[in-house]
Amino acid sequence: MSDKDTKKSRGSKKQEPNNNNEVRRETAVIENEASETVVEEPVTAPPEEERPPGSKERRFRQTDLPAHFIERRKHPRIQTEPPPPPAPPRFDDYESIIGKPELDEIRFLARHLRGKTVKMVNSTAVGGGVAEILNRLVPLMNELEVPTKWEVITGGNDFFEVTKGFHNALHGGDYQLTKTIRDIFMSYNEQNRQRMEFPEDLFVIHDPQPVGLVRSRNENRGRWIWRCHIDLSNPHGDVWDFLKPMVEQYDAAIFSAPAFTRQLNVPQYLFYPSIDPLSEKNKELDESYINKVCDDFGIDRSRPILTQISRFDRLKDPVGVIESYKLVKKYVDCQLVLAGGGATDDPEGAVVLQEVMEAAGDDPDVIILNLPPWSALEINALQRASTVIIQKSLKEGFGLTVTEGLWKEKPVVAGAVGGIPTQIIHKLTGVLVHSVEGCAYQIRYLLTHPEFAAQLGKNGKAHATENFLITVNLKRWLLLFQLLLGMAKPAKEAMVGEATSF
Amino acid sequence: MATAPQLPTARSRWAKAPFYFNSAAHLLRIGREKATNLQELLEAIRNTNDASIFQHTFQTLEEHHFIGEGFSNDFSHWAFAACNEVELAERLAAIDVREFTSIPALRERIVHIIESYLQKNPRAATRPAMEPFYLMAADLVVVPTPYVARNLEEFVDAMRKVTVHAIYYHFIDARLRLKLNNNDFSVWFETELDMPQLADRLNRIDIYTSTLDEVRNAIIKTIETYAARA
Numbered sequence: 094m095s096d097k098d099t100k101k102s103r104g105s106k107k108q109e110p111n112n113n114n115e116v117r118r119e120t121a122v123i124e125n126e127a128s129e130t131v132v133e134e135p136v137t138a139p140p141e142e143e144r145p146p147g148s149k150e151r152r153f154r155q156t157d158l159p160a161h162f163i164e165r166r167k168h169p170r171i172q173t174e175p176p177p178p179p180a181p182p183r184f185d186d187y188e189s190i191i192g193k194p195e196l197d198e199i200r201f202l203a204r205h206l207r208g209k210t211v212k213m214v215n216s217t218a219v220g221g222g223v224a225e226i227l228n229r230l231v232p233l234m235n236e237l238e239v240p241t242k243w244e245v246i247t248g249g250n251d252f253f254e255v256t257k258g259f260h261n262a263l264h265g266g267d268y269q270l271t272k273t274i275r276d277i278f279m280s281y282n283e284q285n286r287q288r289m290e291f292p293e294d295l296f297v298i299h300d301p302q303p304v305g306l307v308r309s310r311n312e313n314r315g316r317w318i319w320r321c322h323i324d325l326s327n328p329h330g331d332v333w334d335f336l337k338p339m340v341e342q343y344d345a346a347i348f349s350a351p352a353f354t355r356q357l358n359v360p361q362y363l364f365y366p367s368i369d370p371l372s373e374k375n376k377e378l379d380e381s382y383i384n385k386v387c388d389d390f391g392i393d394r395s396r397p398i399l400t401q402i403s404r405f406d407r408l409k410d411p412v413g414v415i416e417s418y419k420l421v422k423k424y425v426d427c428q429l430v431l432a433g434g435g436a437t438d439d440p441e442g443a444v445v446l447q448e449v450m451e452a453a454g455d456d457p458d459v460i461i462l463n464l465p466p467w468s469a470l471e472i473n474a475l476q477r478a479s480t481v482i483i484q485k486s487l488k489e490g491f492g493l494t495v496t497e498g499l500w501k502e503k504p505v506v507a508g509a510v511g512g513i514p515t516q517i518i519h520k521l522t523g524v525l526v527h528s529v530e531g532c533a534y535q536i537r538y539l540l541t542h543p544e545f546a547a548q549l550g551k552n553g554k555a556h557a558t559e560n561f562l563i564t565v566n567l568k569r570w571l572l573l574f575q576l577l578l579g580m581a582k583p584a585k586e587a588m589v590g591e592a593t594s595f
Numbered sequence: 596m597a598t599a600p601q602l603p604t605a606r607s608r609w610a611k612a613p614f615y616f617n618s619a620a621h622l623l624r625i626g627r628e629k630a631t632n633l634q635e636l637l638e639a640i641r642n643t644n645d646a647s648i649f650q651h652t653f654q655t656l657e658e659h660h661f662i663g664e665g666f667s668n669d670f671s672h673w674a675f676a677a678c679n680e681v682e683l684a685e686r687l688a689a690i691d692v693r694e695f696t697s698i699p700a701l702r703e704r705i706v707h708i709i710e711s712y713l714q715k716n717p718r719a720a721t722r723p724a725m726e727p728f729y730l731m732a733a734d735l736v737v738v739p740t741p742y743v744a745r746n747l748e749e750f751v752d753a754m755r756k757v758t759v760h761a762i763y764y765h766f767i768d769a770r771l772r773l774k775l776n777n778n779d780f781s782v783w784f785e786t787e788l789d790m791p792q793l794a795d796r797l798n799r800i801d802i803y804t805s806t807l808d809e810v811r812n813a814i815i816k817t818i819e820t821y822a823a824r825a
Contacts, residue, residue, distance in 0.1 A: 194758045198618055198738050351625050351729030363623040363731065514726055519676045521662055527725075555661030572620050572736060581736045 153457035165391025175467035202571035203237035216302035262329035373469035386474035397427040400479040420533035432462040499553035504546040605825030618761040634720040645698040646732035657763040660807035759807040
């Protein structure tokens with residue numbers, strides 16, 4: 094999880110995580126793939142003159158579009174205040190999504206763990222994708238009577254400066270690892286280790302920041318799991334060499350994609366990141382609400398809508414998306430919606446947004462929306478209104494915006510990078526592309542072959558249901574806990590197919 | 596006047612022993628091997644453990660159970676999507692796991708297909724794939740379900756309720772457990788209900804051209820048709 098993205102919520106002040114099923118404000122995740130999630134805290138909308146370029150009025154060339162569309166495209170109705178937080182779902186609420194038998198299987202796995210206790214540790218209680226996942230997962234585990242406690246490590250600015258540097262270095266960035274830096278990292282880990290108690294049966298430590306807590310490991314009891322949410326495919330050698338001996342003290346390590354792993358002498362498991370189908374971002378919406386959102390943003394539902402949801406970041410290639418749209422537009426009358434955040438408080442985001450505005454020029458059918466962080470429902474509606482969802486990333490973590498598109502049964506056209514090929518099985522659950530031209534061609538094909546597009550959407554939703562929902566993630570955790578505690582043993586390689594029973 | 600006792604119809608016949616529906620949950624383990632071209636894939640398949648071969652042939656059918664066409668095993672899909680070797684992909688896709696009762700035999704078949712293809716197309720061996728193939732394996736755990744059947748009616752009722760993972764476990768995964776070209780359902784119908792014809796018909800349902808939900812429907816339809824005729 095990006096330190097940059099979550100630093101606002103940090104500091105030495107202790108934050109209380111959500112261990113129960115209490116209502117918490119849901120912060121919108123604009124670009125919410127698990128390793129690089131940007132979750133911004135709600136801020137008050139700035140006055141008109143201070144708004145970033147995306148919210149300034151654009152000039153459009155002459156068009157035969159009805160005036161109200163033009164008016165809304167120039168002045169989209171963007172919600173300026175965060176809505177009240179929704180009540181969190183209960184476990185039974187998921188029956189409508191995955192069915193009772195599947196819920197029963199999860200309950201069965203949980204029942205066997207009764208009496209076992211779990212501690213989850215990460216570095217922030219609010220903001221960031223890990224906190225968002227834990228906000229959902231921990232209450233569900235407690236509801237299933239697997240007592241799960243979520244704790245957050247504390248640290249000074251110096252610690253979080255170091256972990257931010259580690260984060261970038263583990264993504265391949267340059268870094269100078271000094272003895273001072275190592276000492277800062279270890280001393281805060283040691284402080285937290287002394288402060289915390291470790292009486293539980295299972296410990297799940299998220300990401301590198303608290304990795305040193307494993308020194309509290311007692312060989313006689315307790316199993317330790319390191320959940321790595323970031324891509325370690327190309328880490329800075331010194332930083333990884335520093336962290337690796339600690340990682341290898343765990344009983345297992347978990348990664349979000351096979352490509353994100355390193356060679357380790359502990360078992361490595363694959364846990365895909367997940368979305369919550371009952372969250373504001375993903376729940377079913379009334380058609381009337383979708384129409385209202387389209388109306389607020391001046392989107393014409395009578396013509397095809399191409400949508401990319403992502404923060405204004407060059408790695409998401411928004412300008413490439415506009416170029417693809419222009420190629421499509423030669424053949425099919427359509428609109429492009431580029432909606433995201435990150436341009437308000439991120440100087441680089443503002444620059445990229447300006448580039449996007451320039452690339453869009455005076456084309457009124459390119460609708461650019463710089464949305465505030467509390468826009469989960471609006472993003473949901475935009476995705477559901479879309480004819481084709483695009484995620485033309487040049488570099489990506491897992492890419493949960495793709496998952497969101499699949500879940501909404503939309504045909505998705507996406508760059509073949511990061512975790513996207515795991516989600517998009519080419520021409521079966523979506524389409525993978527490698528260029529502006531390829532992206533344009535595939536969009537054209539989908540727009541002119543709606544039956545094929547519908548089939549991709551159907552397969553995509555099934556793929557998301559099977560692999561990328563929070564309920565699947567919950568099941569994986571329960572299964573892993575049982576395997577590590579020896580309550581169920583994995584099939585031996587020599588006995589493949591002879592699955593173990595309880 | 597006394598009437599002759601009626602023979603039990605297929606529908607009302609009771610099994611000698613009930614059928615207990617189980618399901619299977621699995622976790623994916625990430626292996627150490629990966630392939631960036633077909634030659635490396637060949638080496639990896641030769642050397643990897645049986646669990647990995649199982650994962651990419653049998654287990655993947657469960658993971659992609661919702662796809663009714665164009666997906667049979669991970670090796671075939673990678674040859675097609677990442678290597679653009681359509682002919683090899685076709686040959687690998689034609690492997691039917693139901694013909695195999697052991698992983699070594701399945702491995703041998705896959706190796707043979709890739710070897711012979713690379714002999715004919717040596718340049719394909721080292722041509723870089725668009726994305727690597729990562730070998731994985733699954734840890735399977737059996738999860739009991741509350742569903743039990745003692746006759747056809749109860750069986751059909753349970754079939755409507757169990758998850759697709761239960762169908763995978765009994766209908767596909769069973770073949771390796773049983774070391775037979777058969778499945779748990781057919782074995783039960785034949786041995787516990789003395790219905791060899793029904794057992795045979797069920798065993799002929801195609802898992803490659805149907806999704807697992809379609810397999811479920813096909814099983815139910817086959818049983819209902821059989822019961823109506825019997």
